[in-house]
Amino acid sequence: MKTLGQLQAVKEHKEKISMVTAYDYPSAKQAEAAQIDIILVGDSLGMTVLGYDNTVQVTVEDMIHHAKAVRRGAPDTYIVVDVPFGGVGVTEQYDLEIAVKLYQQTNANAIKAEGAHLTNYIENCSRMGIPVVSHLGLTPQSVGITGYKMQASNKEAAQQLLNDAHAIQQAGAIMLVLEAVPADLASEITKQLDIPVIGIGAGKGTDGQVLVYHDLLNYGVDYKAKFVKQYGDFSVGVDALTEYNKEVKSSRFPDENYTYKKRVMDEDVK
Structure with a gap:
């Protein structure tokens, strides 16, 4: 573990x-096997694996449940867990x-909180x-106000984001997502901060990337x-499930290769 x-x-x-957002035991196992530096257990699990419309519906209990599974799957990886909406x-x-x-119940290495207003919380x-x-x-818990769009798109907003980045570092944040x-702004923030900056939709000038x-x-x-x-296509699972469905309905599965051979009906079963 780094x-x-x-x-x-x-x-x-x-x-x-390298950082990957993952939510369960098997995906965490794969991330660790791939030597990913950090796993983020994000509240995006609400939409990705729970079928919610947004992250607002995710609870603290949801985050703990999934983060514990991730830790079991990746015992030697640095893990960060999101503080969900309403948790701060x-x-x-x-x-x-x-x-x-x-922090205590998930055995994560750090928690993650959204927003520039949380300097006191960080302290x-x-x-x-x-x-x-x-x-x-872009902070998904606030998309009801900001919308899903590029942030800090003018000079004034860019300067505010730069100021906010310095403020959260001063408050004690160990890392920034x-x-x-804009890529040039993200690169400048990365240069000015002492803490690692991880980008998503922020260009290649950051210290790392998360998907x-x-x-x-x-x-x-x-x-x-x-x-x-x-980088891959797990949608092939639909093809596999379709083929399985066909084979079950046509009695092609299971054939003898997938069936136990021992006969018991001709014997006394006690």
């Missing part, structure tokens, strides 16, 4: 960090209770010994964002 110090060293040596921004005491619950968690990854730019922002397991493998995906590259 430590936070090792991930920091990767940035300092101007190498790249209530009261300081409540926010910290949820942070402790997520409080850091004092408790809970590492926090920040998420700026930048989503759907969702299901997106990069075309696994049950209905919509492909501009920044998603597909």
